[in-house]
Amino acid sequence: MSAPVLVSLAQVLLVLLGAPLLVGAMRRLRARMEGRTGGGVLQPWRDLLKLLRKAPLHPQGTGAAFRFAPLLGVACSGVAAAAIPLLSTRTGLGAGADLIAVVALLTLATAALALAGLDTATAFGGMGASREMTITALAEPAVLTAVCALAAKVGSTNLPAIVAATLSHGARPASPANLLAAVALAVVVLAETGRLPVDNPSTHLELTMVHEAMVLEYSGPDLAMVELGAAMRLTVLLGLWSALFAPWGITTTADPARLLLGLAAFAGKTLLLGCLIAAGEVFMAKVRLFRVPELLAGSFLLAVLAVSASFFLA
Amino acid sequence: MSVNLPGTALAVAAGLSAGAAAAALCAPDRIRVRLVGTLSALLGAAGAVAGGAALAGHTYAARLPDLFALSGVTLQVDALSGVFLAIAGAVVSATSIYGIGYASGPGRGRWAQALWPLFAFSLLLVPAAGSVSTLLVAWELMALCSLLLVVSGDPASGRVREAGVWYAVMTHLGLVAILTGLLWLGAAAHTETFAGLRIAAAGISPAVRGGVFVLLLIGFGSKAGMAPLHAWLPRAHPEAPSPVSALMSAAMVNLGIYGLVRFGLDLMGAGSRWWWLTTMTLGALSAVYGIVQAAVANDLKRLLAYSTVENLGLVLVGVGAAGVFQDSGHPALAVLALAAALLHTAAHAAFKTVLFLGAGSVLHATGTRDLDELGGLRTRMPVTTGVFALGALGAAALPGGAAFPSEWLLLQSLIHGLAVPGTLVVVVLPVTVGAIALSAGLAVATFVKALGTGFLAKARSRAAEQAHEARGSMRTGMGLAAAACAALAVLPGAAGPALARATACAVPGGGPRVSAGVARQLTALGSTLWPLMLVAVTLGALVLLRAGLALVSRRAGQRATAPLWDCGAPPLTARMEYTATSFAEPLQRVFDDVLAPESDLDVTPHAESAYLVERIAYSRAVPDRVEHRLYNPVVHTVRRAGLAARALADGSVHRYLGYGFGSVVILLLVLAAAR
Numbered sequence A: 001m002s003a004p005v006l007v008s009l010a011q012v013l014l015v016l017l018g019a020p021l022l023v024g025a026m027r028r029l030r031a032r033m034e035g036r037t038g039g040g041v042l043q044p045w046r047d048l049l050k051l052l053r054k055a056p057l058h059p060q061g062t063g064a065a066f067r068f069a070p071l072l073g074v075a076c077s078g079v080a081a082a083a084i085p086l087l088s089t090r091t092g093l094g095a096g097a098d099l100i101a102v103v104a105l106l107t108l109a110t111a112a113l114a115l116a117g118l119d120t121a122t123a124f125g126g127m128g129a130s131r132e133m134t135i136t137a138l139a140e141p142a143v144l145t146a147v148c149a150l151a152a153k154v155g156s157t158n159l160p161a162i163v164a165a166t167l168s169h170g171a172r173p174a175s176p177a178n179l180l181a182a183v184a185l186a187v188v189v190l191a192e193t194g195r196l197p198v199d200n201p202s203t204h205l206e207l208t209m210v211h212e213a214m215v216l217e218y219s220g221p222d223l224a225m226v227e228l229g230a231a232m233r234l235t236v237l238l239g240l241w242s243a244l245f246a247p248w249g250i251t252t253t254a255d256p257a258r259l260l261l262g263l264a265a266f267a268g269k270t271l272l273l274g275c276l277i278a279a280g281e282v283f284m285a286k287v288r289l290f291r292v293p294e295l296l297a298g299s300f301l302l303a304v305l306a307v308s309a310s311f312f313l314a
Numbered sequence B: 001m002s003v004n005l006p007g008t009a010l011a012v013a014a015g016l017s018a019g020a021a022a023a024a025l026c027a028p029d030r031i032r033v034r035l036v037g038t039l040s041a042l043l044g045a046a047g048a049v050a051g052g053a054a055l056a057g058h059t060y061a062a063r064l065p066d067l068f069a070l071s072g073v074t075l076q077v078d079a080l081s082g083v084f085l086a087i088a089g090a091v092v093s094a095t096s097i098y099g100i101g102y103a104s105g106p107g108r109g110r111w112a113q114a115l116w117p118l119f120a121f122s123l124l125l126v127p128a129a130g131s132v133s134t135l136l137v138a139w140e141l142m143a144l145c146s147l148l149l150v151v152s153g154d155p156a157s158g159r160v161r162e163a164g165v166w167y168a169v170m171t172h173l174g175l176v177a178i179l180t181g182l183l184w185l186g187a188a189a190h191t192e193t194f195a196g197l198r199i200a201a202a203g204i205s206p207a208v209r210g211g212v213f214v215l216l217l218i219g220f221g222s223k224a225g226m227a228p229l230h231a232w233l234p235r236a237h238p239e240a241p242s243p244v245s246a247l248m249s250a251a252m253v254n255l256g257i258y259g260l261v262r263f264g265l266d267l268m269g270a271g272s273r274w275w276w277l278t279t280m281t282l283g284a285l286s287a288v289y290g291i292v293q294a295a296v297a298n299d300l301k302r303l304l305a306y307s308t309v310e311n312l313g314l315v316l317v318g319v320g321a322a323g324v325f326q327d328s329g330h331p332a333l334a335v336l337a338l339a340a341a342l343l344h345t346a347a348h349a350a351f352k353t354v355l356f357l358g359a360g361s362v363l364h365a366t367g368t369r370d371l372d373e374l375g376g377l378r379t380r381m382p383v384t385t386g387v388f389a390l391g392a393l394g395a396a397a398l399p400g401g402a403a404f405p406s407e408w409l410l411l412q413s414l415i416h417g418l419a420v421p422g423t424l425v426v427v428v429l430p431v432t433v434g435a436i437a438l439s440a441g442l443a444v445a446t447f448v449k450a451l452g453t454g455f456l457a458k459a460r461s462r463a464a465e466q467a468h469e470a471r472g473s474m475r476t477g478m479g480l481a482a483a484a485c486a487a488l489a490v491l492p493g494a495a496g497p498a499l500a501r502a503t504a505c506a507v508p509g510g511g512p513r514v515s516a517g518v519a520r521q522l523t524a525l526g527s528t529l530w531p532l533m534l535v536a537v538t539l540g541a542l543v544l545l546r547a548g549l550a551l552v553s554r555r556a557g558q559r560a561t562a563p564l565w566d567c568g569a570p571p572l573t574a575r576m577e578y579t580a581t582s583f584a585e586p587l588q589r590v591f592d593d594v595l596a597p598e599s600d601l602d603v604t605p606h607a608e609s610a611y612l613v614e615r616i617a618y619s620r621a622v623p624d625r626v627e628h629r630l631y632n633p634v635v636h637t638v639r640r641a642g643l644a645a646r647a648l649a650d651g652s653v654h655r656y657l658g659y660g661f662g663s664v665v666i667l668l669l670v671l672a673a674a675r
Helices: A003-033 A043-053 A064-083 A099-119 A123-154 A159-168 A176-192 A220-245 A256-282 A289-312 B005-026 B029-055 B079-103 B110-128 B132-151 B158-189 B194-203 B206-223 B233-239 B242-252 B254-267 B273-296 B300-327 B331-366 B382-395 B403-417 B423-454 B472-490 B492-506 B511-519 B531-552 B580-590 B625-648 B653-674
Strands: A057-059 B060-064 B073-077 B560-562 B598-605 B613-621
Touching (some): A003 A220, A003 A256, A043 A220, A064 A099, A064 A220, A064 B531, A099 A123, A099 A159, A099 A220, A099 B403, A099 B423, A099 B531, A123 A176, A123 A289, A123 B403, A123 B423, A123 B580, A159 A220, A176 A289, A220 A256, A220 B531, A289 B423, B005 B029, B005 B073, B005 B079, B005 B110, B029 B079, B029 B110, B029 B492, B073 B079, B073 B110, B073 B132, B079 B242, B079 B254, B079 B331, B110 B132, B110 B254, B132 B158, B132 B242, B158 B194, B158 B206, B158 B233, B194 B254, B206 B254, B233 B242, B233 B300, B242 B254, B242 B300, B242 B331, B254 B273, B254 B300, B254 B492, B273 B300, B273 B423, B273 B580, B300 B403, B331 B382, B331 B472, B382 B403, B382 B423, B382 B472, B403 B423, B423 B580, B472 B492, B472 B531
Parallel strands (some): A057 B560
Antiparallel strands (some): B060 B073
């Protein structure tokens, strides 16, 4: 097997195994800051293994969409993990690792889960699906416009090419266009991963739920896949954000020693970003659902400014 | 002697069209539907062969001077015509096969069936026309056939009649604009053949060319559903019989794009920048307006009609971008943008055929198009649900869907277009990218709604509970279109050489390097999309996961059925489900200012006390705001003028003679002054 394919496989394994740990660390930090003890960092993995041991159930009247959506979620996050240069720019998908394709793939996973929510025919499922799709639809313009700002300078939407270009120009991450795009994408990452202030991942009140309402009917191994998919999605999006705006440590070769360095850098950056989010969530409340569009519109505006800045301040 | 393939195929198509029309009128009832359907499908296949041959590099030109008295008929087929011939032919084939099963029930008369092959042939004739007069005749034939087919659904229904009137008026206003524009162009160039126009156009003054372009943009744009001239689409498409809707939405509206590309880019040589910036802006506007309306529509076919407005808007953005790039001396980018527009036209044709035919099967099986009354069709209609899902994936422009590669290509051309100088371009391009992205995001929400509330979940009415799967030939027709959808989704590169040839017709100077890039498709100036790999890897991961899960989880094979969470207050009924209306409510609220929805709450108090409520009636409608604001005032003014003009005709013969005398005098004065 060629080196780039091995790099991609390593990235997928890393995200698969590491994502629940990241979630565990974030929950732990939040619990500590709120004065609780909280579960250990390994708790999400314990939960997953427990869920995997349970008997799978078939909620009355659900169909193929309900059955396959969690698997598709994990698969899409996995392919995204293989495509994004998390450790090295020499990934196995090579020229096919396109930024727009990765974004679209993650949207596909959201759409599949929304269909599963509708498929249950309960009010909660429909409610969650409706809200999730509204947020996704409004986040899309901000993402693609920010992508446009990043790609216009490099002349390509190829992910390794963008990262490599940023790496070869040390000062670039601090350019106005990059900063604006970074803020725009940060808001979108929060919205797409269902974090505060858009959605509360630890809510137990159905009426305020978005993601949790959509997956209310899942149990056992299916729920394990949903949880794993969500954790991987968070890790992949944080990894994407840091690869685009803070690519330090990502190697342009497939040299094992440098890959290990890249691994340490990736773990550090992702953990730092995760902890920042978790710490921020302690001090923040969820905004009303109908204030979310304002937030996303602001993010879109920043993205448009980023494009203009990349032209005028080039 | 070598046989000219496009010419022969077109002649065969003409023969089949006449044969099918004759069969519809004369054949005995027993075999009529099947015979007409088969002949029409062959007619479509002949058209597709003609288009395919043109795309492979065969051209055809002919002049038949005896066919029409004054002008004769001039035909010419090149690769650009080939794109539209191939699309129209393929759509005709799929819908004709589908129509066999659809028409077998009662209600469709001989005349409606005789019109079908004529309409199909006119769709082939428009892109094959080689002169202004031939184009206009074919265009009018197309408009009339489609109009009669729209009203053939249920002539007694008031809504069908209203849709017919709207369509008739708008299509003819469009014809007037095209007619005036083309006559003006022909008069200025002193010729009416395309070959002659191409040479003479450079010598015409920019003001005349600009005027001609505006008229053509109005005429062709209204056919392509360009906002704000789209009002006929969401009326005519839902009321027409479903195969007719499919043919109109997937093949006919494309010809508006053909007209713009042929005259604007090819014959008039790209003209000025403002032409194309206007086209692009109106395209982006159509895309967003169309999808916002689709997102809140409950009527499945109305939703699809608005989605057509959106997709043709995206195509217009591509055409406009091609013009801007060509005008500013970037033919490589122009080729890319035009290739994206043409590929999106093909993708839209494929998935919209699937979706309209799927909606037709649903209508056939349940008698309703209202998403709020559907649901649960996946168990009773598995095939229809499957193909509709494939079409919805295409319409949502997600990986694995037909529209994903073309929208990707369009975004690439716009991203690279930021290098083109000019502040206007720098302002327009990012906003256009935002508009495309917004329409893509809303399209995902729209088609999750259509599939999720229409086909999944529980049935919301008795009609949906008792639905039945579509007939064999209907399934075949849908299956063919779905196969085209899947092919475009994973192997768009196969269309590369054909697209390179087609774009070379309209954008000269693209250069072999760019053509080769488009030929391998999706290698757009430094970026690559590899949809087959993407789909294969994702599906592979899915299969792997499922196998892994089966190993880990011990009792994966036998799933016990569990009741749904009902908050402890069973039973959960279908009335508690989220409907399409409730699904779209957040979006409706977000776009409140654009949509201006109307809701009405009518509370009837009890007879004995005003504090007791007897009945509450709630109604909600999202009217087309453009129609309200723009069309209704015009319609009212015309109606008032018409009523006022009645006073002129009071029945007195003396007065009428006086009018005649007055007109003659004025005419003579005008003639004298003009000499």
